[in-house]
Amino acid sequence: MDVGSDKDITRVLFCGLHFTASQNYTREYLQNYPFIQVDDVPLDAVPDVIKNYHICVIKNMRLDSNVISHANQMKLLLQFGVGLEGVDVDAATKHGIKVARIPGDATGNAVSCAEMAIYLMLGLLRKQKEIQISIEEKMLGEPVGETILGKTVFIMGFGNIGIELAKRLRPFGVKIIATKRRWSSNSEVPLQSNANGITDDLVDEKGSHEDLHRFASNADIVVCCLTLNKETAGIVNKSFISSMRKGALLVNIARGGLLDYEAVAQHLQSGHLGGLGIDVAWTEPFDPSDPILKFNNVLITPHVAGVTEHSYRSMAKIVGDVALQIHAGSTQLTGIEFVN
Structure with a gap:
């Protein structure tokens, strides 16, 4: 050079x-x-x-x-x-x-990340890894997946990505709950018009960091959209995941350091965590032989949500x-x- x-x-x-x-x-x-x-x-x-x-x-x-x-x-x-x-x-x-x-x-970065979150949600719900196994074994009609319809999605960190995610989740027929550090009193969330021209909030229930565990216990899918800093590092820990519903899904399109690796691995092993979809990892590039990737309910992409x-x-x-x-x-x- x-x-x-x-x-x-x-x-x-x-x-x-x-x-x-x-x-x-x-x-x-x-x-x-x-x-x-x-x-x-x-x-x-x-x-x-x-x-x-x-x-x-x-x-x-x-x-x-x-x-x-x-x-x-x-x-x-x-x-x-x-x-x-x-x-x-x-x-x-x-x-x-x-x-x-x-x-x-x-720039469209937030939109791109929001779309990736939906990709990971749908991949987990429709059991993407098991689908590939069925193809390899020439099986038809398996596995039985789930719809996103009727699910409660917890957007953890309602910033630019969270807003774009909520906009795109609305047509799926989900309940959206979200937390952020503080909500503006003048304009708490952006508004959008539905097919009938009626303006509705993007979020059905709003909370702060004090509500994290309560919201996690009410959600079928938790999506991490938080900024990584000294306050949020490892925030998705054993206590948080234990508070999630058994079988709930966890998606992270923000930063790998938000999740405690041992807590995630332990709850996947026990079956409490129903699935993990991550675009970001604890160390990057992520080790393709890491044992966490052996679970059929784990999907990982190589930090391409915004790419x-x-x-x-x-x-x-x-x-x-x-x-x-x-x-x-x-x-x-x-x-x-x-x-x-």
Whole structure:
């Protein structure tokens, strides 16, 4: 990789080789702007080269104070998406570096994640792994699945993804309950019109973090849409899963660290947990030989909930536009959400 010495070049570093569409689509968007250089390097190479770059697109990199201290030309640390739990924001602030995320509601990322949650729900309800076994064994009419109709779905963390999920679940004929840290008194949830033009709330019952176990005990399906932080890490633990209905399904399209691995494995083994659908795992990439994947009622996808043509091209455009703004010397960057 040649970072060159031309001071008229604005250099963008993508951390890590996973999620390759992020850098590929950004390069494609910027192909007519030769003064913007886009590179990607393996995660272990980032500390050695970060000093050469003006913008760092984080992805799944852990940027601690030591790495950040070497970024002496850095103007912006930007997540290709929403989660910033791997960034030492205080250290970045100390070094005069702005930190930002790309809002999911503006790019289609939230919509893409909501669709993945429904995919995992339906896959568990219709017993996707057992279907494959029936195909291999040339069996017809097995397994007997379940409908989502009539189920109670608990959306745990009613943010952008939760809102989009609720919109898409409504036509399935489900009851939707949801929690968030606080509900605005002016507009508690977005409204939508049904076929008759009557406006209804998206959520049938609203609660806060104090209601987590009560809501879990009333749900057939729990969907984790929470942000991962020190308060939510491991929040789906033994106590939480024990409070769920026997046979209920658990879906996680947010961050793997929200779930306690041992608690999940134990409740799958006992049969209390009726199924697990995850797009994010405790360690990524996830070990394909991990014993948790041997259960027929476990479905896993490789962190692709937000990886769609629509969302990734939208986010690549934002990264490209921000790079052009920084190159032009603008201090009022648009399209991103700052956290410091």
